[in-house]
Amino acid sequence: MNELIGKAILKRYSLQITSKILLSTLLFLIAFSVSARGIYQTDKDFLAEAFDNNVPKSQVIWMKGDVSKKVADILGHRYAGLRIRYWQDEQRSAWVLEEIGKTEPINFGIVIADNKVEWVKVLAFRESRGDEIRYPAFTKQFKEAELTEDQLDRHIDSISGATLSVRAMTKVVRLALYLAKNN
Amino acid sequence: MIFKRTMLAASLMAAVSAAQAAAPTNEEIWQKLQQIQDQLSNVQQQNKLLKAENDGLKLQVDSNEKLAKDATEAAEAVAIATEEAVSNVSLLGDKTSIGGYGELHYNNLDDQNGSSDKDEIDFHRFVLFFGHEFNDDLRFFSELEVEHAVVEGGAGAVELEQAYLQYDLNENNTVTAGLFLVPVGILNETHEPPTFYGTERNPVEKNIIPSTWWEGGLMASGEITEGFSYDVAVTSGLKTDVGTNYKIRKGRGQVAQATAKDPAYTARLKWTGVPGLELAATIQYQQDIAQGQDSSVDSGTLFETHAVFERGGFGLRALYATWNLDGDGPKSVGADEQTGWYVEPSYKFSDNFGIFARYNEWDNQAGNSTDTEYGQIDLGINWWPHKDVVVKLDYQDQDVPKGKTELDGINVGLGYQF
Numbered sequence: 001m002n003e004l005i006g007k008a009i010l011k012r013y014s015l016q017i018t019s020k021i022l023l024s025t026l027l028f029l030i031a032f033s034v035s036a037r038g039i040y041q042t043d044k045d046f047l048a049e050a051f052d053n054n055v056p057k058s059q060v061i062w063m064k065g066d067v068s069k070k071v072a073d074i075l076g077h078r079y080a081g082l083r084i085r086y087w088q089d090e091q092r093s094a095w096v097l098e099e100i101g102k103t104e105p106i107n108f109g110i111v112i113a114d115n116k117v118e119w120v121k122v123l124a125f126r127e128s129r130g131d132e133i134r135y136p137a138f139t140k141q142f143k144e145a146e147l148t149e150d151q152l153d154r155h156i157d158s159i160s161g162a163t164l165s166v167r168a169m170t171k172v173v174r175l176a177l178y179l180a181k182n183n
Numbered sequence: 184m185i186f187k188r189t190m191l192a193a194s195l196m197a198a199v200s201a202a203q204a205a206a207p208t209n210e211e212i213w214q215k216l217q218q219i220q221d222q223l224s225n226v227q228q229q230n231k232l233l234k235a236e237n238d239g240l241k242l243q244v245d246s247n248e249k250l251a252k253d254a255t256e257a258a259e260a261v262a263i264a265t266e267e268a269v270s271n272v273s274l275l276g277d278k279t280s281i282g283g284y285g286e287l288h289y290n291n292l293d294d295q296n297g298s299s300d301k302d303e304i305d306f307h308r309f310v311l312f313f314g315h316e317f318n319d320d321l322r323f324f325s326e327l328e329v330e331h332a333v334v335e336g337g338a339g340a341v342e343l344e345q346a347y348l349q350y351d352l353n354e355n356n357t358v359t360a361g362l363f364l365v366p367v368g369i370l371n372e373t374h375e376p377p378t379f380y381g382t383e384r385n386p387v388e389k390n391i392i393p394s395t396w397w398e399g400g401l402m403a404s405g406e407i408t409e410g411f412s413y414d415v416a417v418t419s420g421l422k423t424d425v426g427t428n429y430k431i432r433k434g435r436g437q438v439a440q441a442t443a444k445d446p447a448y449t450a451r452l453k454w455t456g457v458p459g460l461e462l463a464a465t466i467q468y469q470q471d472i473a474q475g476q477d478s479s480v481d482s483g484t485l486f487e488t489h490a491v492f493e494r495g496g497f498g499l500r501a502l503y504a505t506w507n508l509d510g511d512g513p514k515s516v517g518a519d520e521q522t523g524w525y526v527e528p529s530y531k532f533s534d535n536f537g538i539f540a541r542y543n544e545w546d547n548q549a550g551n552s553t554d555t556e557y558g559q560i561d562l563g564i565n566w567w568p569h570k571d572v573v574v575k576l577d578y579q580d581q582d583v584p585k586g587k588t589e590l591d592g593i594n595v596g597l598g599y600q601f
Contacts, residue, residue: 085268137457159455
């Protein structure tokens with residue numbers, strides 16, 4: 001009998017300890033976590049970085065005729081706008097494009113030089129899963145990527161739980177490469 | 184010499200007389216001057232006219248330039264207005280989302296040890312997702328499922344597998360409350376048909392984890408550092424029963440008026456820092472894994488770990504899970520340890536076609552020395568005509584304890600997601 005009571009007391013005590021440990025771990029993690037979702041870089045800052053603070057005047061590509069059709073082919077749906085804006089100087093062009101991951105739009109910044117990707121950045125992320133794609137370990141896969149027959153010249157390794165975000169990024173990079181090439 | 188001088192004199196005289204003959208009279212000179220003056224006035228007049236014309240043209244050019252500028256501004260304004268109008272319209276329907284997945288199965292399996300053959304065609308799952316964004320930080324998500332097509336008089340079930348509210352505490356952390364999938368395993372949270380190989384879900388996760396496993400409660404999730412995420416949950420727990428030899432899968436209460444005397448504590452750490460690789464480990468502790476209904480059962484602890492690797496077309500999944508059930512009850516039937524593991528290499532030849540092989544082992548009575556271990560080998564292909572649609576064909580070969588149903592044969596599956 002005493003053994004049973006002893007066991008019960010021990011159980012309750014260990015339960016309390018477990019809960020306390022979990023709670024403090026949680027608070028610790030919340031306090032020291034790094035940024036995960038939101039706006040990582042504004043369009044303005046991205047362009048300033050791309051052109052070393054010497055941002056050229058923007059130009060537009062109108063979505064009409066063949067261009068509109070090709071863009072729809074690449075994205076898998078019609079482009080939700082009349083024009084695509086871009087910035088270009090002698091060496092490079094910069095594109096700010098938006099594409100839906102699973103249900104939310106993701107903002108991407110792409111810099112292209114010599115018809116190859118110079119670098120890609122996730123500017124804003126709003127989904128509840130998949131934000132790991134913003135890390136350099138992931139985006140560096142796109143460095144020097146170019147188009148071979150409208151497809152990327154390489155396979156992009158995905159991250160579990162981020163498949164749709166990866167797809168969105170790949171589509172948008174292809175689009176930027178295509179527009180830069182045919183402009 | 185004299186001859187030359189004469190010639191010279193003669194030509195000089197001829198020239199002078201010729202000139203004298205052409206020299207105009209004063210009258211003629213005066214007339215010529217008048218002519219030239221008239222011509223000059225003409226030219227001056229014409230010049231004036233040209234200047235006037237030129238000024239007129241300049242004005243026109245300026246006016247045209249202004250028209251062109253106005254037209255461009257108007258076009259720009261129309262473009263902006265149209266884009267805004269379009270985005271406003273799409274925003275209206277944006278907040279609520281619908282999705283789903285489903286799978287049709289055909290099984291042609293022969294029982295090697297008896298007559299419990301499985302020759303079936305079954306719409307195994309029809310699932311609908313409904314989600315709604317209240318605002319940027321607060322959302323609702325749900326999963327409603329119909330299993331085996333018909334519920335009344337059939338083998339089917341209507342299940343609410345997920346229904347939760349999720350709130351972003353800050354940019355790094357999220358709180359989830361309601362009915363949600365337990366953060367464990369590979370398939371438990373991601374099991375849409377195009378996302379895995381094999382018509383049926385693998386028997387290890389099914390019998391040991393036990394997938395698909397959902398509970399009701401509260402969960403905190405977030406990112407600790409680059410690629411490192413956590414999930415911590417307090418939820419309803421399993422209720423194992425002596426009638427089923429404390430088989431862990433039979434202990435799922437599914438939040439259907441489930442006995443909630445004993446909560447379960449779950450914690451998972453996941454690393455996805457490198458593209459193509461996921462490593463995770465989950466532990467769960469439940470103080471009384473029979474919810475106080477069986478005094479011979481005490482606590483239950485789960486440990487699960489897995490790796491998912493993808494590089495180019497090559498894929499590899501490996502998972503290990505083990506339950507430890509305390510108490511004389513489970514121990515007496517060897518259910519104090521329930522363990523399983525599998526390894527699944529795969530290769531995708533293209534975006535549309537892949538093959539896989541899987542070796543599975545599991546035992547729901549691993550604690551005793553009798554042979555109660557199951558094994559299964561699967562070999563098969565997946566064909567994706569579209570990234571969201573899949574056709575599966577696989578062959579399975581089981582290895583079972585003596586006298587148990589041993590199902591070997593083929594499975595064909597059709598699945599979709601949207």
